[in-house]
Amino acid sequence: MSDLSARFEAAMMPNYGLPPVALARGEGCRVWDVDGKAYLDLIGGIAVSALGHAHPALVAAVSAQVGTLAHTSNLFLHEPEVLLAERLLQLLGGDGRVFFTNSGTEANEAAYKLVRRHAGPDRTYVVAAEGSFHGRTMGALALTGKTSIREPFAPFGADVRFVTYGSEEALRAAVTEECAAVFLEPTQGEGGVVPAPEGYLAAARRICDETGAALVLDEIQSGIGRTGVWFQHQREGVRPDVITLAKGLGGGLPIGVCVGFGPYATAFGKGDHGSTFGGNPVSCAAALAVLDTIDKEGLLESVGTVGDLLAAGITRTGHPLVAGVRGSGLWRAMVLSEPKAAAVEAAARDAGFLVNAVQPDAVRLAPPLIITSEEAASFVAALPEILSKA
Template identity: 75%
Template sequence: MSLYERPVGDALSKRFEAAFMPNYGVPPLALARGEGSKVWDVDGGEYLDLIGGIAVSSLGHAHPALVEAVSRQVATLAHTSNLFLHEPEVLLAERLLDLLAAPGRVFFTNSGTEANEAALKLAVKYGKTNGRTYFVAAENSFHGRTLGALALTGKASIRDQFGPFPVDVRFVPYGDAEALKSAVTEECAAVFMEPTQGEAGVVPPPAGYFKAVREICDANGALLVADEIQSAIGRTGHWFAHQHEGVLPDVLTLAKGLGGGMPIGACIGFGPAGTIFAKGDHGSTFGGNPVSAAAALAVLDTIEKDGLLEHVRTVGAQLADGIAATGHPLLAGVRGRGLWLGVLLTADRSAQVQAAAQGAGFLVNALQPDVVRLAPPLVITSGQVAAFVAALPAILDEAADA
């Protein structure tokens, strides 16, 4: 029996199934520890982590800078609530605005869906103030699981059973500027858009699309909200994916890679959008707590100090080119930017690829039936990328025959 078929951490899995709601099912692997871009399961199996906690583990596992920052902060001041301020949150907000090179205001949350909830609430207030009644988002988009964020999510399979929703959202095909132009009028409060669609299968927009989105929003007075929950903090080789086209949104949402594993998100409003909320309009007890803020500062400092943006561009190109050169019948291509890639298949075999990869010591994500997602730590080495590329033909062979 191969490694990925055996009941890894069987006892722990049974306890998980008995104690947890069934929305996740039972995950196929019980992890015990990690170091760099590698993780080990409870039975001692070793894997190269090419998922990175769904684009979260920017610095990999147990990075010394993150360990030191979190340990120091939790031993000093772990929580204040929003009744008091603390220096790490101020430093982090200032640092983000500096990286964005634009005047703005920051609201910290605990997750991506909360960041999008804050952005939606901000846009609702903007709409009520200006007589605007509806929102526009993209088909196959994903903005979160809470009801407001889910209202903006263009995936019927996870959306429809929880409607009706409290806001009017109109969906357009992603990448179709003409369809967006027709949908956005002076009654539209905001357009919510991912610079690259993540959960849809790592789908980048056509060249110039985000500039067109910006122009359409400007022409009609609608806010442009860029959801960069997955795509920011160096994931695509830039600090933020919207920088690939030099487009500044009115509102930006962040999470995942910002904390390197600690829970934190942010909703950032630029210019007038930064002051739409008045005192008392929104809040979060845990948002931007000192430990998560310290972790995020360590992530940003390390990315800059270690030149990880250039590293992501170089190693990401090595990974994409290596996959594309594989020439396997099951491989249809590869898309994405930096270390955020979708491996396209010629058949609906992504689950089999994920299982075969796990058996070979690599963790990947069956994102869509015919798309496998790769989002490894930004610190993954060239040698580790080469090892995966070398193993990929055998993985695809096994997946094709399974």
């Protein structure tokens, strides 16, 4: 580990700092570092590794595709991208159109361009939420309501107005007929797995309908079964004009999606946007394998069951450092009574569990969707000692 860490620091830009663990391999929900220590992976590559590690269905799909056709660019079409687009539209249940990207931030860049293209010059601004995270490229960063990562790169050349997340009153005051779009996460992921209050998304839908603004839902983290349904907005009965997806869809391979509905399905004209690697055949094959496996193995139901067991177990510890649990499905935040998330992350790592200190007082859990109740219980059993050590 020490030799690899030194090489990392010498070769890599310092924006990630020095990661504390160097991973060598994984199987199921477990990973092993270069020194042979095993960990239960409860962060899943930040809600990416939906099928865990080395899942046979994913390995087979990717191997077959890379041995057949690995890349085409957008100058040519191929069947995996069409199959995936059709499957996503079926799951979303709408008359939409799909644009493929390589990541979540690029999906949000596409969504931002899409709503600007449709809005025309009279709608001059967009609205986003304080505490939100939509990506780190300049357009997506302009929409991100985390001042600590946003302000060092200002100005952005975009009029983005931020409102208190969850406040219908603030949203109504901010959205007028000059607003092009409202960008919201159904649950704020990087903000600490903070779900929208009941009725908030429905209120946002009404406000957008009344003013003609587009409702854009960022389901980069919440989509693809993470909360126990295919897409979190479906639980709320709210239909967006544009939705963005990424992370869990590829099961570890890079892919992002921007889907537009109604007039937003065809707002882009030829040449308005593009991506050399977007819709790559290998990534599309991986995504199809992820969707098929979630369906065939009944993982949506399991996500709800195991997620509830995990949340209940954390609550039952009764440890004074645990103030509560937020989130749904296998996307939870253990809320702490003190800002000791980094210490909890380190203590969990020492005990053989990988978690994420997403906020100073919140520890994020986003394990693979295949995690078993027994594996979740092993973390709960170890948690009191982890918390006491922290």
